[in-house]
Amino acid sequence: xxxxxxxxxxxxxxxxxxxxxxxxxxxxxxxxxxxxxxxxxxxxxxxxxxxxxxxxxxxxxxxxxxxxxxxxxxxxxxxxxxxxxxxxxxxxxxxxxxxxxxxxxxxxxxxxxxxxxxxxxxxxxxxxxxxxxxxxxxxxxxxxxxxxxxxxxxxxxxxxxxxxxxxxxxxxxxxxxxxxxxxxxxxxxxxxxxxxxxxxxxxxxxxxxxxxxxxxxxxxxxxxxxxxxxxxxxxxxxxxxxxxxxxxxxxxxxxxxxxxxxxxxxxxxxxxxxxxxxxxxxxxxxxxxxxxxxxxxxxxxxxxxxxxxxxxxxxxxxxxxxxxxxxxxxxxxxxxxxxxxxxxxxxxxxxxxxxxxxxxxxxxxxxxxxxxxxxxx
Amino acid sequence: xxxxxxxxxxxxxxxxxxxxxxxxxxxxxxxxxxxxxxxxxxxxxxxxxxxxxxxxxxxxxxxxxxxxxxxxxxxxxxxxxxxxxxxxxxxxxxxxxxxxxxxxxxxxxxxxxxxxxxxxxxxxxxxxxxxxxxxxxxxxxxxxxxxxxxxxxxxxxxxxxxxxxxxxxxxxxxxxxxxxxxxxxxxxxxxxxxxxxxxxxxxxxxxxxxxxxxxxxxxxxxxxxxxxxxxxxxxxxxxxxxxxxxxxxxxxxxxxxxxxxxxxxxxxxxxxxxxxxxxxxxxxxxxxxxxxxxxxxxxxxxxxxxxxxxxxxxxxxxxxxxxxxxxxxxxxxxxxxxxxxxxxxxxxxxxxxxxxxxxxxxxxxxxxxxxxxxxxxxxxxxxxxxxxxxxxxxxxxxxxxxxxxxxxxxxxxxxxxxxxxxxxxxxxxxxxxxxxxxxxxxxxxxxxxxxxxxxxxxxxxxxxxxxxxxxxxxxxxxxxxxxxxxxxxxxxxxxxxxxxxxxxxxxxxxxxxxxxxxxxxxxxxxxxxxxxxxxxxxxxxxxxxxxxxxxxxxxxxxxxxxxxxxxxxxxxxxxxxxxxxxxxxxxxxxxxxxxxxxxxxxxxxxxxxxxxxxxxxxx
Numbered sequence: 001x002x003x004x005x006x007x008x009x010x011x012x013x014x015x016x017x018x019x020x021x022x023x024x025x026x027x028x029x030x031x032x033x034x035x036x037x038x039x040x041x042x043x044x045x046x047x048x049x050x051x052x053x054x055x056x057x058x059x060x061x062x063x064x065x066x067x068x069x070x071x072x073x074x075x076x077x078x079x080x081x082x083x084x085x086x087x088x089x090x091x092x093x094x095x096x097x098x099x100x101x102x103x104x105x106x107x108x109x110x111x112x113x114x115x116x117x118x119x120x121x122x123x124x125x126x127x128x129x130x131x132x133x134x135x136x137x138x139x140x141x142x143x144x145x146x147x148x149x150x151x152x153x154x155x156x157x158x159x160x161x162x163x164x165x166x167x168x169x170x171x172x173x174x175x176x177x178x179x180x181x182x183x184x185x186x187x188x189x190x191x192x193x194x195x196x197x198x199x200x201x202x203x204x205x206x207x208x209x210x211x212x213x214x215x216x217x218x219x220x221x222x223x224x225x226x227x228x229x230x231x232x233x234x235x236x237x238x239x240x241x242x243x244x245x246x247x248x249x250x251x252x253x254x255x256x257x258x259x260x261x262x263x264x265x266x267x268x269x270x271x272x273x274x275x276x277x278x279x280x281x282x283x284x285x286x287x288x289x290x291x292x293x294x295x296x297x298x299x300x301x302x303x304x305x306x307x308x309x310x311x312x313x314x315x316x317x318x319x320x321x322x323x324x325x326x327x328x329x330x331x332x333x334x335x336x337x338x339x340x341x342x343x344x345x346x347x348x349x350x351x352x353x354x355x356x357x358x359x360x361x362x363x364x365x366x367x368x369x370x371x372x373x374x375x376x377x
Numbered sequence: 378x379x380x381x382x383x384x385x386x387x388x389x390x391x392x393x394x395x396x397x398x399x400x401x402x403x404x405x406x407x408x409x410x411x412x413x414x415x416x417x418x419x420x421x422x423x424x425x426x427x428x429x430x431x432x433x434x435x436x437x438x439x440x441x442x443x444x445x446x447x448x449x450x451x452x453x454x455x456x457x458x459x460x461x462x463x464x465x466x467x468x469x470x471x472x473x474x475x476x477x478x479x480x481x482x483x484x485x486x487x488x489x490x491x492x493x494x495x496x497x498x499x500x501x502x503x504x505x506x507x508x509x510x511x512x513x514x515x516x517x518x519x520x521x522x523x524x525x526x527x528x529x530x531x532x533x534x535x536x537x538x539x540x541x542x543x544x545x546x547x548x549x550x551x552x553x554x555x556x557x558x559x560x561x562x563x564x565x566x567x568x569x570x571x572x573x574x575x576x577x578x579x580x581x582x583x584x585x586x587x588x589x590x591x592x593x594x595x596x597x598x599x600x601x602x603x604x605x606x607x608x609x610x611x612x613x614x615x616x617x618x619x620x621x622x623x624x625x626x627x628x629x630x631x632x633x634x635x636x637x638x639x640x641x642x643x644x645x646x647x648x649x650x651x652x653x654x655x656x657x658x659x660x661x662x663x664x665x666x667x668x669x670x671x672x673x674x675x676x677x678x679x680x681x682x683x684x685x686x687x688x689x690x691x692x693x694x695x696x697x698x699x700x701x702x703x704x705x706x707x708x709x710x711x712x713x714x715x716x717x718x719x720x721x722x723x724x725x726x727x728x729x730x731x732x733x734x735x736x737x738x739x740x741x742x743x744x745x746x747x748x749x750x751x752x753x754x755x756x757x758x759x760x761x762x763x764x765x766x767x768x769x770x771x772x773x774x775x776x777x778x779x780x781x782x783x784x785x786x787x788x789x790x791x792x793x794x795x796x797x798x799x800x801x802x803x804x805x806x807x808x809x810x811x812x813x814x815x816x817x818x819x820x821x822x823x824x825x826x827x828x829x830x831x832x833x834x835x836x837x838x839x840x841x842x843x844x845x846x847x848x849x850x851x852x853x854x855x856x857x858x859x860x861x862x863x864x865x866x867x868x869x870x871x872x873x874x875x876x877x878x879x880x881x882x883x884x885x886x887x888x889x890x891x892x893x894x895x896x897x898x899x900x901x902x903x904x905x906x907x908x909x910x911x912x913x914x915x916x917x918x919x920x921x922x923x924x925x926x927x928x929x930x931x932x933x934x935x936x937x938x939x940x941x942x943x944x945x946x947x948x949x950x951x952x953x954x955x956x957x958x959x960x961x962x963x964x965x966x967x968x969x970x971x972x973x974x975x976x977x978x979x980x981x982x983x984x985x986x987x988x989x990x991x992x993x994x995x996x
Contacts, residue, residue, distance in 0.1 A: 184396060186396075187396060244418045248419055258433070263608070301400065310389055317393070321400055328407050337411075
């Protein structure tokens, strides 16, 4: 098998039209995502105070996101591989644009006004960074050389710094994670990982002093001791822990969570929706949710393992692990294990562009799994 | 493409597989950590967080009890709770507050003061809480608001119970009034560990019965357990424990008798106190000037309050308890009785009155009110005609301390123990009293004028009525009281129990009491009796005594001519009486401030009141 075979399509892929030859679609992954979305809608209905309009809007958003996923699933991975550097370059330029012309909202500059709609370049980067790194690392033999690691580190750092400057700690964290996961999966030596961790530990105090906004520092301080400011910054975490803890084993029942229905729980339909689920469905509800997430993540890793080339493997692995980071960062912050960084619970939280990006990522996974080269063809 | 040729696909795949296994282990460990954390919160600390969430959502709202009613002895209502309507505004439902207020102002009267108070409260309350804009809407205003209501989202007509005194000025000095709880009262409530019971109460008894029996009238607070949301808005009521309303009270006052008494006083300032000598029931407690207690219930405005406060009529003073007057000649029957009991005089012993009395040849002349003198005078005549010289002599013979000791059990110089606050003690002088209060020795001349109820002697109208009742009772003392019965629905009603036992003054010779009362009958029925003007051949007999108390000392040789003296310096007219003399049902004291002569001004008032009480005949 030579490099030319790389670009050759199978007969099925070359001549088949997807309405005759079938959709490129991974049914187990789609099933898991649909179960998750349904569970999310049920919790959202309760968290939003039985606001049916909110459900409609979320349904439209989910529809668009699933649509995007399906479209992307039809694009063969080698096209993505070709676009990767261009997407990354464009994303980087747009992040600079946001810093210069961006719209300010909630003390953060994240949006680019494109006339008709506002676009969040950091969302694009969630896909562009793993694509770029997977492409770059797969161009060289693995494990990556020191030079390759250094270049990868620059590729990760540039967008992450630009996004921290916006400032959007949550997104920059997720993007950094996606890059680091790609590196780890590529086989970077553990010794280097250990060294980086030590370096990170040394840099953290500097970052605390010079790199963080007041509100971010406050979040960390509040995380460390929420009771210190029960009516201010600590209120979110205290109320959220009350909601989770009072849920008990079986929960208070759907629509019966007092913390959420009586509005003690802030941001209950967005970032803190997990607490609503925990309050109304209890410990068993959480186990169910975690099971669905693990199902999706397991399928993602299976796809990565079964992928036929390094690019696909690294991309699938990185996207899957980043999805897991989404889940643990959100649950961790809502349950008081991690600071509040403003990461939604994927597919459950009510909200905007992140859901589309997320589903686009699953589109890539499906594409990887369904555009298989017939090695024996 | 040489680089690519170096790729070892097998090695890369194995490396990736190894790393994926590490990732799976990582995922499982982190998931386990999350599950452990959830178990910690939801299972181990479940109770703790459940309690916190209960505290979040459930709050206890106290519900004020309904205040007990006050009735007179015949069941006439004296204090009640009337529903009154107020206009409340809910901020969050009003789009443009200024415009709404302006438009409302076109429909009903809204004063600048209303708006000022409204804005002040608006800033303190939550957006969904109603804030009162106008109190005491009349029926027409309620109707007008109801018709226009659709134009004003966010306005509510709220019914609340307001304390109301239908008899207004007539009963104010006995019943008193309630007003908003002030800081001092709040501190008292807190100190008495009563805060919980007053949690929802806005008003408290300030004076009179309302104050004295606050604990009975108030009742016991109830509460509602309500579910509230994060803003404190009530979502639903979970549980309700009804408040126990305050006790209804029947008081001893006869409001019609009170009305007769007050009308009899006419335009004069003064007091009528009537007591049932059999049990101490205060039948009438009419004090003028007076004021409308309803003004105080929802806060009196400054201007009206100032006007009342500075009024020469001194309406806030309850003259029956707080007015201390020289009793004048009304003490004479008591001193006469003292003389008889002490054997200082005999009832038929006569002295000669030449119009004045002096202690030595060139010393001060103590005048009799009758310039030409009464001539030969015994006790009966001395009381009936109010001969001063007789009592100068008797007082001199007895000495001030024996007079003091005899009069003291009648209640002079001490509080009667009536069950409303503010009572003055009066003064019953003695040598010791003068030494301790003034640090001076007693002079004989002071004894003489004490014999006719002048000088240091001061008594409240209530004391006079109580002393008269004691005389009527032939020495049995009593504690006057306004509370008659506490009503306990469905149970035995609870009558007033005096906290001071009734005693009977020890008698040396019972006939002396009869002789004194006979002398008092002569005041009304004798041909020269000073109160003969009220002898209307009644079917019952009135025993009485007139009195005239000097407000203004006149020079030794000058003559008191009523028309020459400014009204507020004129003598006070007094009269004490009881009737029927042989079976006393009512004992009365009347003081008419600056009224002039007791016989012509005070006695007719007493006569009218007694007649109404005993025969039901209105003047």
